[in-house]
Amino acid sequence: MLYTSLLAVARTTEWSPQVGIIMIAACLFAVAIGRPAIKNRGVGPKLPVEAPALFEGFGVPELLATLSFGHIIGAGLVLGLSNAGIL
Numbered sequence: 001m002l003y004t005s006l007l008a009v010a011r012t013t014e015w016s017p018q019v020g021i022i023m024i025a026a027c028l029f030a031v032a033i034g035r036p037a038i039k040n041r042g043v044g045p046k047l048p049v050e051a052p053a054l055f056e057g058f059g060v061p062e063l064l065a066t067l068s069f070g071h072i073i074g075a076g077l078v079l080g081l082s083n084a085g086i087l
Helices: 002-006 017-037 060-083
Strands: none
Touching: 017 060
16 A cells, blocks of 8 residues: 555646657757867768858757757757646
8 A cells, every 4th residue: 555655646737839849949948068078089080061150060969968968958948838837
């Protein structure tokens, strides 16, 4: 009986454009704060596409790191907002 009260299931939402917008905003936020915070930029392979001057020295490892961090932030936002009943 005690275990059933401890195993509460989080309320989640299905994918919608609102969830997509939240994930995009979280990833852009992570890139914005991650780019100046990375100490050794440009160590790994470069991006396969021509990037603007803003992303100079921003390679594949930096892109993967910041977007992974953005997905962690976005997942937390989506879960928190859906549990709060906002989404």
